[in-house]
Amino acid sequence: MKISTIQYKRCDLVKVVGRIDGHTAPDLEKAFAEIINGDKSGIVFDMAEVDFISSRGLWVLLETQKACKKKQGKLALANVPEDMLESLDLAGVKHFVEIYTDVAAAVGSF
Amino acid sequence: MPTRTFPGRFRCLPEIGDFVTRIARQAGLDSAQVYAVQLAVDEACTNIIEHGYGDEGRGEIVCSCDSTDEGITIMIKDWGQRFDPHGIPEPDYDIPLDELRPRGAGVFLMNKLMDEVAFEFDSVEGNTLTMKKRR
Numbered sequence: 001m002k003i004s005t006i007q008y009k010r011c012d013l014v015k016v017v018g019r020i021d022g023h024t025a026p027d028l029e030k031a032f033a034e035i036i037n038g039d040k041s042g043i044v045f046d047m048a049e050v051d052f053i054s055s056r057g058l059w060v061l062l063e064t065q066k067a068c069k070k071k072q073g074k075l076a077l078a079n080v081p082e083d084m085l086e087s088l089d090l091a092g093v094k095h096f097v098e099i100y101t102d103v104a105a106a107v108g109s110f
Numbered sequence: 111m112p113t114r115t116f117p118g119r120f121r122c123l124p125e126i127g128d129f130v131t132r133i134a135r136q137a138g139l140d141s142a143q144v145y146a147v148q149l150a151v152d153e154a155c156t157n158i159i160e161h162g163y164g165d166e167g168r169g170e171i172v173c174s175c176d177s178t179d180e181g182i183t184i185m186i187k188d189w190g191q192r193f194d195p196h197g198i199p200e201p202d203y204d205i206p207l208d209e210l211r212p213r214g215a216g217v218f219l220m221n222k223l224m225d226e227v228a229f230e231f232d233s234v235e236g237n238t239l240t241m242k243k244r245r
Contacts, residue, residue: 019123022156054153055215055216062212066207069207086146090219092203092210095203
């Protein structure tokens with residue numbers, strides 16, 4: 001799993017390439033925590049090149065949303081692969097996190 | 111039935127995923143169904159490592175997959191602690207986000223994503239999880 005971050009004015013854009021599972025989810029959690037512990041509380045997570053995300057990874061998204069909301073910010077998702085939408089729904093992510101069709105729309109929501 | 115044995119370690123999860131994905135594709139499942147199978151198996155194996163064995167490197171996971179007339183059947187065997195799959199509550203999302211806890215998310219996903227999920231616990235022969243996904 002590769003993680004990259006781009007800083008925008010109102011939010012940071014995090015992109016992952018690869019699998020998010022029990023082995024790699026802690027690294028993603030750390031990347032999000034570094035942003036929230038800094039001076040930002042807005043994160044766009046670009047999932048275009050995420051091959052797989054397990055419940056552990058979905059839980060990282062929910063915990064990150066909790067932390068962002070505490071700082072009056074939010075986490076927003078972009079480019080969620082079609083096959084993953086059902087699991088995002090079942091795990092509650094669709095209920096608590098905004099999902100945008102592309103990065104421009106997600107960044108524009110801040 | 112094609113069978114592979116994996117060490118109970120998180121780093122083996124991608125390999126287990128590749129093994130079941132290959133057979134799910136051969137069984138003619140569509141892309142969303144293949145993803146559902148991959149996710150259910152990953153959740154099952156993560157639970158075995160984390161809760162059944164209690165940590166990494168404490169036991170093996172034996173995974174068998176078969177392409178059937180209906181779709182795919184997967185059997186996962188381990189020798190860890192048993193648990194009560196019926197004692198896990200369904201998640202409720204009509205609560206404030208702050209009150210949400212991750213308990214039982216893996217088993218909940220397995221039950222929702224697969225057409226059949228059956229647990230058999232045996233302290234001598236080992237535990238067997240059988241899951242089926244129809245086309």
